[in-house]
Amino acid sequence: MSKSWLERRKRDYYYRRAREENYRSRAAYKLLQAIEKYGLIKPGDVVVDLGAAPGGWLQVARQVVGDKGFILGVDVREIEPLDYGNVHVILGDITDEETLRRIKAVLPRPADAVISDVSPNISGVWELDHARQIDLAEYSLRIALSILRRGGNLFIKVFQGEFFDEFLSEVKRYFRYVEVFKPKASRKESAEIYIVGMDYRGSQLNSLESW
Numbered sequence: 001m002s003k004s005w006l007e008r009r010k011r012d013y014y015y016r017r018a019r020e021e022n023y024r025s026r027a028a029y030k031l032l033q034a035i036e037k038y039g040l041i042k043p044g045d046v047v048v049d050l051g052a053a054p055g056g057w058l059q060v061a062r063q064v065v066g067d068k069g070f071i072l073g074v075d076v077r078e079i080e081p082l083d084y085g086n087v088h089v090i091l092g093d094i095t096d097e098e099t100l101r102r103i104k105a106v107l108p109r110p111a112d113a114v115i116s117d118v119s120p121n122i123s124g125v126w127e128l129d130h131a132r133q134i135d136l137a138e139y140s141l142r143i144a145l146s147i148l149r150r151g152g153n154l155f156i157k158v159f160q161g162e163f164f165d166e167f168l169s170e171v172k173r174y175f176r177y178v179e180v181f182k183p184k185a186s187r188k189e190s191a192e193i194y195i196v197g198m199d200y201r202g203s204q205l206n207s208l209e210s211w
């Protein structure tokens, strides 16, 4: 880690704020800003958080859903447990079919919201990172389509680049209202951007009583 990176991080407003407010990541503010603007998550919701480590989004989601909601975080990295009975975690790879089966086995009912902040390890080669990230976003979308209830919401990170428009069109096929959102907490120089999909057109299957 270079010295200048460490110094920049110390000066970063959201990094400092996250430390003061006990969030596990500065990313927490990206989700907070999206919830403020779109009302993506509500009290009592079932929320699935893909790429959830270290857990900043889990903390924010828990604040919003409260005691009556249910949250499931998934990551290939270990997530230190949160002190709430209704926040669950799965150690798993979203590209592995088994992970989807495990998610479904844990959820009490189809999800009201799927949020995905999944990122590959960054190589620094823009085209490669973009292609890898879009591939992961595609896996997140597939999972969302199979676990969301009709009318549910999606919040998903994508890196901008040549495959972005195609991915956005795909999201538009499945959600009635779709917007592209760059939260203030997302660094200007970062290629990341978020797609907000509201009101999943739905699959009859996900709404079945037998879930």
Ligand SMILES: C[S@@+](CC[C@H](N)C(=O)[O-])C[C@H]1O[C@@H](n2cnc3c(N)ncnc32)[C@H](O)[C@@H]1O
Binding pocket: 024, 025, 027, 028, 050, 051, 052, 053, 054, 055, 056, 057, 058, 074, 075, 076, 077, 092, 093, 094, 095, 117, 118, 119, 120, 121, 136
């Ligand atoms: C930017 S971090 C998420 C930060 C999180 N939203 C927070 O607020 O703490 C991206 C995460 O995606 C995870 N990830 C990358 N590839 C994955 C995969 N195939 N399956 C599951 N998680 C993955 C990484 O391990 C990493 O923890």
